[in-house]
Amino acid sequence: MGLTSRPLLYAMIALSVACVGLTVWLWPRFAGRGPRAVLGRLGAIAATQLAVVAALGLVVNTNFQFYASWHELLGLYDGAPAAVGKWGDEGAAGPAGDPTKGLVQPSGPEGLDKVHGLPKGPPEKNGKVETVRIVGKRTRVVDPAYVYLPPQYFQKQYARQRFPVVVALSGYPGGIFLLGQHLRMPETAAKLVRDGTLQPTVIVMLRPTIAPPRDTQCVDVPGGPQAETFFAQDVPEALKSHYRVGHDPGAWGLLGYSSGGSCALQLAMRHPGTYTAAAALSPDYKVSNDPTTGNLFGDGKDRGKRREEHDLMWRLAHLPSPDVNVLIGTSRSGEKNYPAARAFLAAVRPPMKADSIVLDHGSHNFATWRRELPAALQWMSRTLVFPEEVVGKS
CATH class of the missing domain: 3.40.50.1820 (Alpha/Beta hydrolase fold, catalytic domain)
Structure with a gap:
């Protein structure tokens, strides 16, 4: 999916909502003091925050078109202006x-x-x-x-x-x-x-x-x-x-x-x-x-x-x-x-x-x-x- 495509944006928003829901649902299981419980809480927080930040980033980029493609975002065109692919029909x-x-x-x-x-x-x-x-x-x-x-x-x-x-x-x-x-x-x-x-x-x-x-x-x-x-x-x-x-x-x-x-x-x-x-x-x-x-x-x-x-x-x-x-x-x-x-x-x-x-x-x-x-x-x-x-x- 393209960086500015609506399907990618909607998929990431859905993933963010799912992460929040799973964190709320699973949080009681991570209530203990052992290493597994601590790692579980940290993992749930990290996954949820990453998903939310990624969704917000896609919303902003789709609205303002800072980067039009994955290539631009990853800097793959930084060498010189001649390295371009084909376009059109x-x-x-x-x-x-x-x-x-x-x-x-x-x-x-x-x-x-x-x-x-x-x-x-x-x-x-x-x-x-x-x-x-x-x-x-x-x-x-x-x-x-x-x-x-x-x-x-x-x-x-x-x-x-x-x-x-x-x-x-x-x-x-x-x-x-x-x-x-x-x-x-x-x-x-x-x-x-x-x-x-x-x-x-x-x-x-x-x-x-x-x-x-x-x-x-x-x-x-x-x-x-x-x-x-x-x-x-x-x-x-x-x-x-x-x-x-x-x-x-x-x-x-x-x-x-x-x-x-x-x-x-x-x-x-x-x-x-x-x-x-x-x-x-x-x-x-x-x-x-x-x-x-x-x-x-x-x-x-x-x-x-x-x-x-x-x-x-x-x-x-x-x-x-x-x-x-x-x-x-x-x-x-x-x-x-x-x-x-x-x-x-x-x-x-x-x-x-x-x-x-x-x-x-x-x-x-x-x-x-x-x-x-x-x-x-x-x-x-x-x-x-x-x-x-x-x-x-x-």
């Missing part, structure tokens, strides 16, 4: 990671069938959300994605029109399910487009973790996963090959929360020729090694230089300011990142521009980010340029 679409089969390939549900509030009905009236897998031409990374397409994408008068695109990144270790279900990205975008406060925009929802369970922080790891290359080069090239999205950087933006927000800032500031806007909700402002990342900077002579260049405060102080617009979401109380956010905003210099969403109180959670999301999307709508180019002429 018994592999009929070709081996995953093979760019000759297309840079955007069909995918299964990827949890989309569990997301509430998706557009329903005719796509030309309500828009549509589809699931795909994006294949890196250079990195051969495969990353699942939800793609929100606005109603105008399907309307005849827009048949040759290209659209602005926002690449939305989840935090770590979560995946695209969190962007759909808990951040409510498709539901919010559809409402704003319907109300006319968000220009018709293609929103591509991705997880920044390309080699789960390792947190690669959107960094090209020496001898390891090339996350920066994937998001800065492979993803835009793949989307341009498959969807009617703008080819000019002015039509491209990034949006993310937590570590996804950190990635959004890193990618925009390091690649202003690809992304010209980034909205970051509760981000960090530098990349550091920790137990989830491993060694991100390698052991070569350029290790220190690589670390410095992924420190955004260092970049603002020592490198030319990039021509990008950024939006920072933070809270005066409830989050630890408010002082760092103020320092970052104060360090921004032209031609870079910065705006902020500052809540009086908000914790590091989806309740906070959902409050910030509509304003962030509307800011993105005002910042990105609706492409003038049309299909067949660019």
Whole structure:
């Protein structure tokens, strides 16, 4: 059974209930003082606690999709992004990671069938959300994605029109399910487009973790996963090959929360020729090694230089300011990142521009980010340029 399957969840809940019942029933038999009675009590307590904790863990993981498979949970993909199996209709679409089969390939549900509030009905009236897998031409990374397409994408008068695109990144270790279900990205975008406060925009929802369970922080790891290359080069090239999205950087933006927000800032500031806007909700402002990342900077002579260049405060102080617009979401109380956010905003210099969403109180959670999301999307709508180019002429 799959890690997120309902049968496994229900079986573990049933096992937990059975363990509790057996413990209550057998407890009088373990009332003595001998070794067997003591071991019996300890065994009953341990078995019951393990079953309950496992059931609670499955409930949380099924709801938040932190790990989508046993392989991710056990870390079997930690070596490199190339070791992927076949997918699709018994592999009929070709081996995953093979760019000759297309840079955007069909995918299964990827949890989309569990997301509430998706557009329903005719796509030309309500828009549509589809699931795909994006294949890196250079990195051969495969990353699942939800793609929100606005109603105008399907309307005849827009048949040759290209659209602005926002690449939305989840935090770590979560995946695209969190962007759909808990951040409510498709539901919010559809409402704003319907109300006319968000220009018709293609929103591509991705997880920044390309080699789960390792947190690669959107960094090209020496001898390891090339996350920066994937998001800065492979993803835009793949989307341009498959969807009617703008080819000019002015039509491209990034949006993310937590570590996804950190990635959004890193990618925009390091690649202003690809992304010209980034909205970051509760981000960090530098990349550091920790137990989830491993060694991100390698052991070569350029290790220190690589670390410095992924420190955004260092970049603002020592490198030319990039021509990008950024939006920072933070809270005066409830989050630890408010002082760092103020320092970052104060360090921004032209031609870079910065705006902020500052809540009086908000914790590091989806309740906070959902409050910030509509304003962030509307800011993105005002910042990105609706492409003038049309299909067949660019």
